[in-house]
Structures are given as structure tokens and as C-alpha cells.
Amino acid sequence: VNTNILTKPFESIETFSWTYLFAFLMAYMIIRSLLIQGSLYLTVTRAECAKKGRIFKLPFGAGQLKSEFIATINTIIIDSILFAALVKLGPNNNIPGNIIFSYLFAFIWFEIWFYVSHRAFHSPALYWIHKQHHVAKVTSPLTAMSFSIIERVIVITGGVGFLTIVSAFLPLSRNGVTLYLLTNYALNLYGHSNVEIIPPRFLKNPLGRILNASTYHALHHARYNGHYGLFTPFMDTFLKSDFNDYLEVQSKAYQGDGLTSLGQRIKT
Numbered sequence: 001v002n003t004n005i006l007t008k009p010f011e012s013i014e015t016f017s018w019t020y021l022f023a024f025l026m027a028y029m030i031i032r033s034l035l036i037q038g039s040l041y042l043t044v045t046r047a048e049c050a051k052k053g054r055i056f057k058l059p060f061g062a063g064q065l066k067s068e069f070i071a072t073i074n075t076i077i078i079d080s081i082l083f084a085a086l087v088k089l090g091p092n093n094n095i096p097g098n099i100i101f102s103y104l105f106a107f108i109w110f111e112i113w114f115y116v117s118h119r120a121f122h123s124p125a126l127y128w129i130h131k132q133h134h135v136a137k138v139t140s141p142l143t144a145m146s147f148s149i150i151e152r153v154i155v156i157t158g159g160v161g162f163l164t165i166v167s168a169f170l171p172l173s174r175n176g177v178t179l180y181l182l183t184n185y186a187l188n189l190y191g192h193s194n195v196e197i198i199p200p201r202f203l204k205n206p207l208g209r210i211l212n213a214s215t216y217h218a219l220h221h222a223r224y225n226g227h228y229g230l231f232t233p234f235m236d237t238f239l240k241s242d243f244n245d246y247l248e249v250q251s252k253a254y255q256g257d258g259l260t261s262l263g264q265r266i267k268t
């Protein structure tokens, strides 16, 4: 028994065997999904305050939840393999002080990589790769993990694979990258909740515009042809793929006046 596992879990995780690491990550992700996605699902479908803030006041599609549930299981299996590879091959130095740099580096890289790959997936030739994610016209907490196997492999390999290559040249910290991936999970769930909880006045403030409110990505699922960005609006603003009624829809949803059809736009 490696006693380091108990005393220094982050330093010793790469000493796990591939099989043990894969099983450990899969167990972690199954428990995380059951607890977090499960309770979020119950909240958005049952709690009165969440129902009031629904962005699209429409039901889920026929067969949507079953399809997303199966895709979520596939995603967990793929992620367990890819993240085991990240632990074995990726950044393994934990120099204090580079955690913030590594976190920001991963954050910015994912914003760019996600936009580029996502926009490519929306081209007619590649849309088959991305179709599973768009089973949701109205998003659910399960949509956050609903991807085809090939999409997940491409997005995660490009995302963490690039960081692994960079870590040969820059002192990236695995703890910083791990913290980013946890942030990614949380913001991803929020972005697919179909519930608006951010006060609109907060988004009037330039600092409040750094991160997208959940309405931002809800509009991508309903309308397809815009809002390809991940958690910040900058790539869409720069490449002119943003929707000009985002703030109006966001404000109405927050006040309990969500949209009642997928094609609805608010004239500005």
C-alpha cells in the first residue's frame, strides 16, 4: 500500500496504475453526476423559484432525457480514460505560485479551442459529430454531459492535450488545470440549467459581462446559429456571432417572463 496516497493525494495520484486510476476517476464522476446533476435536475423541474426563472418556458423534447442519460454514461467512460491519461502524461509539477497562471492559461485556451471546434461542428459537413448535444432545444442538467463519443474525444483531447504539450515548455501546475476543469464543470451545469439566476443589473457592469449568464448558451440551443462561445462572450463579439437581444431575454427570464417559443426574438 502506498501511504503517500493518504497523506499527499495530489502528489501521488500519478503513482496509481492505469486500471486503478480509470476506476477511481469513473467512480468519482458517477457519484458526482448522481449527486450534483441529479439534485440540479430535481431543483429545475420541481422547485417553484426555479420554474419561475426558466429561460424557455417549454417542455423537454420527446425522448430527450433518455438520449441525454445514455450519452452522459458514454461521456463519463470517455472522460475517465482521457483524464487518466492527463494524470499519467500531463502537467505533474506543482510549483507554488503558478497555480493562478495555469488556471488562467487553461481558461483562455478552452475559450479559444471550444469556440473554434464548436463553430466547425456547426458546418454541414461536421454537424453529425455535434448532433447529440443538440438533442436539447431546451437544455436540462443532463445536456451538460450529452455529447457523441467522437465530439468528446476531440474537444477534451484538443483542450487538455494542448495543455499537456505546453507543460513541456511552461511550468503548468496540475492543480491549476484541475481547478479550471472543476470550474468548467460548474459553469457548464449552470449554462445548461435553463434557469436565470443572475440579476440583470449585474450584467450592466463591465465586470459582470466577463462571464455569460445561463441565458447566453440557452439561446445557442434554441437558435443554433450564434453564441458558439464557452463561458465568456469575447469570441462571439469579436467574430460577430452574438445575438443582439441577449440582455433583454436575460432580464425578462430573471423577472419570470421567459420565452414561450424557440424562435421568439425580442426586438431591440
Ligand SMILES: [Zn+2]
Binding pocket: 118, 122, 130, 133, 134, 220
Ligand atoms: Zn452547438
Ligand SMILES: [Zn+2]
Binding pocket: 133, 143, 192, 217, 221
Ligand atoms: Zn450546450
